[in-house]
Amino acid sequence: MNRQRVVLAKLGLDGHDVGVRLIGKHLVDAGFEVVYLGKRVSTATIVAAAVQEDADAVGLSCLSGGLGHFAALTVAGLRRAGSDVPVLTGGIDEPAEIDRMMAAGVHLHFGPGTSMTEIVTAFQEATSGP
Template identity: 85%
Template sequence: MKRVVLAKLGLDGHDVGVRLIGKHLADAGFEVVYLGKRVATATIVQVAVQEDADAVGLSCLSGGLGHFASLTVEGLRREGSEAPVLAGGIDEPAEIDRMMAAGVHRHFGPGASMEEIVAAFREAT
């Protein structure tokens, strides 16, 4: 069974979407570790390494997604984890480009389907 760590970043307090993604991933056979809202990147990295996560999913709708996702990728690689990072949310186009250049595996914006997201996690792991 593939293990996925999910978390909300920054000041974003809206977690319905990420929790729904977690449910769909669990229904698709993934083990989901949901860390909750306003989680620091260092905590995400620590838990992902401890849990030997096969992938990390990040969500942020309040801005800062590119910054936080980049920090998460950097932290994982520094700790020796190659877990792919998939990110969903809103940010400036330049920030999305920045996080993709930093090694984020996939980005999902508003309107992405659950089927598309679950398929991306399957492909990434």
């Protein structure tokens, strides 16, 4: 059985990557292959990496605001590239921005305090197919 591949990245100016790196570790422990792109990654870079890596899901994190904006751009870029992989997000933004990214096609959003078990389960479900 092939391992599911997830691309993780930090968006915008956010340099706090402990949480996303911890999520990556838990995903690896759950059997995922994780490609972590690092901090302050552009949406174009995320899209290109997801396509190149044949990702099964993309995980985006931002705690400094702008998550809704960048997540919507990432989803749009993936769709233009012919990819329909689910995009899961975590972080902080204004409620209207979270609504905006969900309307733009983000699969699921996690706010502060979401357990690792919930996050890993969500990635498992998102990548398991129909």
